[in-house]
Each structure stands twice: as structure tokens, then as C-alpha cells.
Amino acid sequence: MQIPAERLDQIANRFAEIEARMASGTLEGDAFVQASRDYAELEPVAKIAAEVKAAREEIAGLEHMLADPEMKAMAEEELAAIRDRLPEAERQLAVAMLPKDSADSKPAMLEIRAGTGGDEAALFAGDLYRMYEKFAAEQGWKVEPVSMSASEVGGFKEVVANIRGTGVFAKLKFESGVHRVQRVPVTESGGRIHTSAATVAVLPEPDEVDITIDPSDLKIDTYRASGAGGQHVNTTDSAIRITHLPTDTVVTCQDGRSQHKNREQAMKVLRARLFETQRDEAQGAEAEARKAMVGSGDRSERIRTYNFPQGRVTDHRIGLTLHKLPEVLEGSGLTELIDALIAEDEAKRLAALNE
Numbered sequence: 001m002q003i004p005a006e007r008l009d010q011i012a013n014r015f016a017e018i019e020a021r022m023a024s025g026t027l028e029g030d031a032f033v034q035a036s037r038d039y040a041e042l043e044p045v046a047k048i049a050a051e052v053k054a055a056r057e058e059i060a061g062l063e064h065m066l067a068d069p070e071m072k073a074m075a076e077e078e079l080a081a082i083r084d085r086l087p088e089a090e091r092q093l094a095v096a097m098l099p100k101d102s103a104d105s106k107p108a109m110l111e112i113r114a115g116t117g118g119d120e121a122a123l124f125a126g127d128l129y130r131m132y133e134k135f136a137a138e139q140g141w142k143v144e145p146v147s148m149s150a151s152e153v154g155g156f157k158e159v160v161a162n163i164r165g166t167g168v169f170a171k172l173k174f175e176s177g178v179h180r181v182q183r184v185p186v187t188e189s190g191g192r193i194h195t196s197a198a199t200v201a202v203l204p205e206p207d208e209v210d211i212t213i214d215p216s217d218l219k220i221d222t223y224r225a226s227g228a229g230g231q232h233v234n235t236t237d238s239a240i241r242i243t244h245l246p247t248d249t250v251v252t253c254q255d256g257r258s259q260h261k262n263r264e265q266a267m268k269v270l271r272a273r274l275f276e277t278q279r280d281e282a283q284g285a286e287a288e289a290r291k292a293m294v295g296s297g298d299r300s301e302r303i304r305t306y307n308f309p310q311g312r313v314t315d316h317r318i319g320l321t322l323h324k325l326p327e328v329l330e331g332s333g334l335t336e337l338i339d340a341l342i343a344e345d346e347a348k349r350l351a352a353l354n355e
Contacts, residue, residue: 003093008053015039015046041100048093055086095346103204103279104170109146109272110161110202115178117196119153124181124306125198126155127329132163132172134331141165146265147253160253160269162205169204174317174341176202177303184309193309197302205268206275213271219243222259242266249273304337313337318344 018039021027027035059082065075112128114121136143147160163172180197188194221241239254240262251273253266305314306325313328314321320340327333 002090003049003052003097005053005056008049011042011046011049012053015042018042045093045096048089048096052086052089052093055082055089058082059086091350094350098346098349101170101173103173104167106169106204106206107162107164108169108172108202109205109269110143110163110172111158111200111269112156112160113158113199114151114156115197115199117181117194119151119155120181120183120185120194121196121198122151122153122155122157123185124155124179124196125157125159126151127181128179128198128200129156129159129161131329131331131334132161132175135334136163136165136331138331138335139165139168139171141168145255146269147255162268169202171338171342172202173204174338174345175200180302180305182305182307182309203272203276204279205272211271211275211278213244213267213274217245219245220263238262240266242270244270244274247274247277315341317341 018035021035022039059079062075062079062082065071066079068075110129110132112125112132114125117124133143142164144162144164145159146162147158149157149159151157178197178199180195182193182195184191185194219242221243222237223239223241224237238257238259239252240259241250241252242263243250249270251266251270253262253269255262255265303315303317305316306328307314308325310323311325312321312323313325313333315337318340320337322328322333322336324333328337
């Protein structure tokens with residue numbers, strides 16, 4: 001996809017304008033924050049655009065040199081090198097100019113729930129949570145557990161965590177869906193392979209200005225927190241259940257040391273769920289087209305299989321199989337899967353622009 005020269009000039013002029021405003025020293029408060037965001041968003045685009053423009057100008061200059069017999073051989077060699085390089089720079093620029101998901105830069109709420117498979121599903125939910133914890137550590141992100149419902153045999157019936165850092169939602173948003181595991185459980189004496197599943201949901205965490213919740217729409221209940229097997233983990237009514245009455249969305253949190261902390265965490269989860277619903281409605285057909293390519297994130301949809309006997313991981317949305325299950329579960333191998341999903345999304349959106 002070749003970007004018109006006029007568009008390259010527009011990008012350069014806009015970036016120069018923002019640079020001048022930032023350097024003027026006249027911006028304060030919200031105006032400075034907005035200019036800083038605009039600068040950070042446009043800088044990588046402007047850099048690639050400048051490279052593309054310089055390459056095109058260099059090609060034009062070298063083509064003029066072809067008429068000079070003494071310079072022709074050198075010009076042809078340099079032309080070949082630049083023409084080989086230019087298509088990739090053009091592609092990178094087109095990708096950089098694709099419309100951004102406004103939630104990409106936001107922190108995320110990670111929700112993992114054991115699905116079919118009983119105890120084995122709970123153990124697998126624990127494996128997935130540790131995988132994301134390790135991946136987050138490699139990215140320099142911070143993981144803060146919000147709510148954990150432990151299984152009696154280990155793992156989790158349900159776990160919710162907040163993940164903060166640079167580009168969290170952009171990298172994790174395609175992880176939503178049903179993750180399936182095939183392995184021989186420890187309790188299986190006959191060596192038979194069992195199939196279990198866990199659901200993953202990754203929701204962008206909104207700022208308070210992104211979504212407003214009317215307190216009168218909330219029903220808030222307190223109760224005594226309990227641990228695995230039903231034993232009480234404290235003797236006060238510190239656990240919180242919040243019901244958003246208009247949407248019948250229910251959030252519970254009991255892991256904080258105080259009712260205040262649990263309420264704060266539960267409100268974060270509620271905001272994230274309502275924000276995601278709002279985003280889906282707003283994006284409409286465009287969201288459906290994107291999600292049809294890498295999966296809808298619907299929790300009834302199987303997106304990935306982790307096969308222990310064969311040591312492989314298969315992402316069914318893009319048909320990618322990696323024979324490096326241990327590396328994926330350690331977090332380091334997850335990068336290859338996530339990068340492939342992002343690349344596929346970019347390729348589909350670029351193709352849609354050319355239709």
C-alpha cells in the first residue's frame with residue numbers, strides 16, 4: 001500500500017506543529033497533557049514517514065543518475081538496495097497509520113475461570129494465571145490480584161487480577177476465549193488423556209471519566225469471606241457483592257483485608273465489564289469484522305489448545321502450532337503467539353483498507 005506524497009507531508013507538518021507547541025512553553029495543565037499524548041502517538045508514524053519520503057527522493061535522484069554512463073553502475077546498485085528496502089518501510093507506515101484502538105494503552109483486568117473438567121480445569125486455570133504472571137514480569141508489568149477463589153486441589157475456580165504497564169491491553173486483548181488443555185491428570189491411574197478447559201477474559205480498565213456509574217444503580221451486599229472448602233478466612237463481614245441493576249452484572253470480591261479495599265477492587269472490575277460492553281456496542285460492525293478474524297473473545301469459543309503429551313500449543317484462530325509448550329507456559333514462548341495474532345490482525349485491517 002503506497003501512501004501518497006501529500007499524506008507524508010501532512011504527517012511531517014502536523015508533527016512539526018506539535019513539536020513547536022511543546023517547545024513554546026505556553027502549554028499548561030490539560031493542554032500540555034493532550035499535546036504530550038499527541039506527540040507520543042505521532043512520533044513513530046512521523047519517523048517512518050520521513051524514512052519513506054527520504055527513500056523515495058533518493059530513488060528519484062538515482063534514476064536521474066542512470067543517464068550518466070560513469071554513474072550508471074553505482075546508481076543501479078544503490079537503486080536495487082533501496083527498492084528492496086522501501087516496500088517494508090511502506091508496509092510499516094501503513095500499519096502505523098491504521099486506526100488505533102483507544103483502549104490499547106490502558107491497563108487490563110484479567111479474569112480466568114475453570115470450565116469443564118472439574119479439578120483438572122481448576123489446576124489448568126492456575127497454570128494459565130502463572131503463565132500470564134510470568135509473561136507480565138518479562139514485559140515489566142505489575143500484576144495485582146483482585147479476587148481469588150482457590151480450588152481444594154490447587155489452582156483456581158476463578159481468579160481476577162489487574163495488570164498495569166505499557167501496552168497491556170494491546171498485547172493481551174486476543175487472549176480472551178476458551179483455552180483447552182489435553183493431558184493425563186495426576187489422579188489418572190490408567191494414563192488416559194483428559195480434556196479440560198478454562199475461560200480467559202481480558203478487559204481494558206477504564207479511567208473514571210470513561211464510564212460513569214450512578215450509585216443508585218448499585219445494590220451492595222456484605223458477607224463473611226470464606227476460603228476453599230467453605231472455611232471462613234475472617235470473622236467480619238468484609239466480603240463485597242456489587243450488583244449493577246440495569247445490566248444485572250454481579251461482581252464479588254473478598255480477598256482484601258478490609259471491606260473498603262474489597263469494595264474499591266469490586267468497583268474496578270465492574271467498571272471494566274461495563275466499559276467492555278459499551279465498547280462492543282459502540283464499535284458495532286467494525287468490531288465484529290475484527291473479532292471474526294482473531295476470534296470474538298466469546299467465552300464459548302475455543303481459541304487455543306495446550307497438548308501436553310505432544311508438547312504443543314495450537315492457536316485455532318490463525319492455525320499456528322508451536323512445539324514449545326513448556327516455553328509458552330513459562331511466559332517467554334507466549335510472545336510468539338501474541339505477535340502472530342497482532343500481525344494477522346494488522347494484515348486483515350490493511351487488506352480491508354484496500355478493498
